[in-house]
Amino acid sequence: MTLADLPLGARAQVLALGGAGAERRRLLDLGILPGTVISVESRSPLGDPTAYRVRDTVIALRREQAARITVRSEI
Amino acid sequence: MSEHLITPEAVGAPTAHCASCPIYNSAQLVKLGIDITGYDYVVALAGNPNTGKSTVFNALTGLRQHTGNWSGKTVSRAEGGFRFRERRYKLLDLPGTYSLLSTSTDEEVARDFILFGRPDVTVVVVDATRLERNLNLALQVLAITERVVVALNLVDEARRHGIEVDARSLTRDLGVPVVPMAARRGEGVPELLAAVADVASGAYPTRPRRLPLRDPEIERAVAALTPQIEAAFPGLPNARWVALRLLDGDESIARAVADGTLGAAVAPPPLPVAA
């Protein structure tokens, strides 16, 4: 499953990062790496983007970016 | 605190060349649009967005620049000055970035300034509530310059969240002074000024942590390339980092190597007497 599939409040561990080039680098630099634990904090009133907590910082990602991040759900 | 004042009046350029003389690159700074006339030392302020970087800037300079609360707020460099222990310091606020590796405009501005402008001290503002993320940037800055002071900001907020940070442990690990502070309340500002002065004058010899590589293949490639870069640019303080950037295919660094502008990153050898 991907980060985009997670419900509000869920926690997951990153397995792999898709995408390429500058966009992928940006995600890496934000600290989204394989093994990183991410939780779903809040969703925009219009359903997209979604805010995730990554390494103690809340970062909003649009759905198509989140869909490139493969995760394993944790409880 | 009484010692830090804005000093609008201009005096001569740095007077003596000695062991503690400034290393900043005036020609390069002029090229970057920064006037350093009348200042003894140049200090750069780096840090992640939303770490209170502008608050630290204001606390040091006494300026009341409005500090916003979103990423990328500091679009252009803010400049100011302060005076401490009879020395005049020029302070530059670099754009807030998470990293120096992915070459967005902001990151390039910050990186080029530290690399080519050779500030006498780079203060990395670190958010005590989000240490891990902020250390990522601090480690990258340490790979470019050894003249670093870490301002461990927002310790008051960290305490409210039940987070306690041991500055001495950080100092040991990073090899540079780490000053805990709550810039909004002015706490830790005198200590930060003292640390900046000590690093600028060389009174505090830093021993920066090396950029960890872990992967033996990469370590081998960097080890092969570094001596060549050091030979081409004698005295370059960050050959290992340059090697890594070249291996990563960083085009602007490759250009700087090809046309020799990387030479700007080399501080001139100390002269016994000034002309």
Add this chain to the structure above:
Amino acid sequence: MSNPSAEQILADAARLRHTVGGSLHDSVTEAIYTDAAQIADRAVTRDGQRAAFSLDRAIDRVVTSPIWGFPIMVLMLMGVFWLTIAGANVPSAILGELLTGQLYAALHAGAAAVGAPAWLSGLLIDGVYLATAWVISVMLPPMAIFFPLFTLLEDLGYLPRVAFNLDRLFKGAGAHGKQSLSMMMGWGCNAAGVVATRIIDSPRERLIAIITNNFSICNGRWPTLILMGTVFIGATVAPGLASLVAAASVVTVTIIGIFTTLIVSAVLSRTMLKGEASTFSLELPPYRPPRVLQTIYTSLIDRTMIVLWRAVVMAAPAGAVIWLLSNITVGDASLAGHLVNFLEPLGWLLGLNGVILLAYIVAIPANEIIIPTILMLTLTLGRSQLAQAGVMLELEPGMIGTVLTELGGWTALTAVNLMLFSLLHNPCSTTILTIWKETKSLKWTALATLLPVALGVAVTFTTATIARLAGWV
């Protein structure tokens, strides 16, 4: 200093790059983060009792909730404007009485005592001084309330949440997610907003953000809206509700501005600036309790005073120009009279009048002086002789309404269309210059300048025509 072995180094780097494979960036980033995590672990002790940031999460769930997200945004804006309008009334009246009443009379008395020639005291007192005094009494009180309030919202960390809530709309318009941030910067100053678009890396999306920034009401235009809202819209309802209704009218224009931004962005990204919206990531910073007193002090010094000073600097020469235009007579009327008569038919078509259009021409250097210019021109050109007699110059909001309706022949349509035209007209000269500096393109600078005027003409013409056909005016 070209080094002979530079090619060698680059060639070696290229060769070695193959040995380390394509994942170097991943590997290096991971190594640094792992190191950072270990260092942090050694240095940090967490008090397990307290769940960090749970309050932030709770607040975010509310301010970004599907039900409450948008109403809270509107309520916040309403609150800011209501406090501004309700709070500015009394100080505005006092300042008006002081500056344009007592001090104005004292200056004239002084000039008469030293026997200054009429043209000199006219130029300096009725021109330069009066324009400056009006700018201060009309602008200072609302700005002294509005800017600290807005700065508090900013410092609280609320504005990134607004960007978060609006992002989907911007994405739909083919614009960059950070455009909502440069848009909100524009609410302070459009020139600053245009510079702030540098945070957008894609040139296409940056141009869209630059061209549409003018649809953010700026410092110079808030007072016009607040005054019109107070005098013409708020005054139509019961006194208890007046401030609230006035605030609602200002918020409405602001929201029309946001929608104009979205629509123009969408049209541009489907026509002249085709392309897909690029990805973005936005940090929602932790909420930090703002330091209220310091924020008030900072925003007064940093925003209110700077904007006021700019307005005064612009108003002084403008006052002289207006006085000269009004007092140099060619044929049967003053220069201003000729210009106003010439512009009157166009003004009428747009539901405005010749005075307003002339004021917008005089005020190209700074929008701040629109209201004082309109007032001066209306007074000097007024049908009544009161103006020449030099009375009725005390400016409290009630009196402004009387001056404009009695002397200027204003209706509610004039006020509403002035509010719309205030939103939709060319940027001030500083902003135009900034756009040129940022784009280095005559084409985009011209588009960014002329498109808003064209929209303004179209919109005000439409509302005026509808209002007249419906028989409302």
